[in-house]
Amino acid sequence: GAGVSQSPRYKVAKRGQDVALRCDPISGHVSLFWYQQALGQGPEFLTYFQNEAQLDKSGLPSDRFFAERPEGSVSTLKIQRTQQEDSAVYLCASSLGQGQETQYFGPGTRLLVL
């Protein structure tokens, strides 16, 4: 079937604006991860869901970042009152089970905050 999809692919926001980034994981995948990739850096972990439960949000950089996966499939990462330092590529990944398994990545959403 289809891979992981993300939308929008590109987002330009004015500083202070709220944004919502969507991730559609591979159907049936239990685990879903969000990563942030700053320019010239490797991806860094933000948060992890197992089905609808958010089991780890230790990587979220501030309380302006919020993620949800209410029905255990699609996930949304919301950033409130965006700042310039939020500019990055936001990657979503899913895996079939839990724990140490292969993660499959979406194409990412490139966010630019002006």
Added chain:
Amino acid sequence: AQSVTQPDIHITVSEGASLELRCNYSYGATPYLFWYVQSPGQGLQLLLKYFSGDTLVQGIKGFEAEFKRSQSSFNLRKPSVHWSDAAEYFCAGQGGSQGNLIFGKGTKLSVKP
């Protein structure tokens, strides 16, 4: 703290030459290890992975990697590079119960004609 290090930021090789990209890890126990490739504007594509067993693993596109516990390394190799291999390569480690990946900073590969 757990970490993955890619010592080379940028490598340039001639087309047809061999390639080795370095990766070192620091974990309490041996993690699962991955190599991903990222082309400009694209997501991460899995090249290969090491979970256990044979320390030489084969991946897609003619890549292979060798796990060396004594050196805490998982270097990526290819015997003959093609121009289409130009991209950024990320090594990642995965440990613990939930499986979030820890990435190195990446190595950008340029290929000379």
